[in-house]
Amino acid sequence: MIKRYLPFFILLLFICAIDAQEAPKVSIIDITVFKEAVIGKDVQLIDIRTSKEYSAGYIDDARNISITDIDNFNAQFSKLNKEKPVYLYCYSGVRSNRASKKLLAMGFKYVYDFKGGYKAWSNQVTIDK
Template sequence: MKFILSFIIIAAFTLGVNAQNSKHQILDKATYQDSLVQPNATLIDVRTSEEYESGHLDKAQNIDFLNEELFITEIEKFDKSQPIYIYCRSGNRSGKAATLMQKLGFQTIYDLEGGYLNWTSQSEFEK
């Protein structure tokens, strides 16, 4: 019994430390414009390929979050220490994707506030 309790305490501590090392931030348009100039930054559209093809933000790569197995395979190819910017249609999927990415060990994740719908209203970011 002591072994199990010790294991649970150590596991909880380890998970807590890892969670503190990763960041998931909601990012507004003004802050995005200033921060995407980082040379190692990556922009990922987590919508379906059909949604992506109908329009996407400039320089965005498409990795469909709804296909979770493919999403994990593709997202694991990125450097977890570099900033990643993500968005979806309205912010729901990208929030879930950011949570998953934190669990996978990504350190700095920026979720674009309001998703594609918000970012393409009067925006120079659309492609």
């Protein structure tokens, strides 16, 4: 009887093992975690707002790669290290969430989306202009 069910049991274990390997996912972080992660650190910090929004003010050391120009977006992100964490922000968090999902699809392993975005940042931190 054991021999009869052994292949089924092995298949079940194999399926469970595959399912246990969790795919990368977007981590949505608040301002406290965001500050700890990016201030004074060598990270891939990306402002995905338009260049006009970026010119009006940005977070120190942020690089501007606008999501509105998808060809440039894809080209610029293809140059970044997919194994190194990427921190994204926009004005309020909507566009950065959309961009985060695109990065996962491009193969980035560690994607962090700053909840509240630049709006939350500018309410609590001195900004560059």
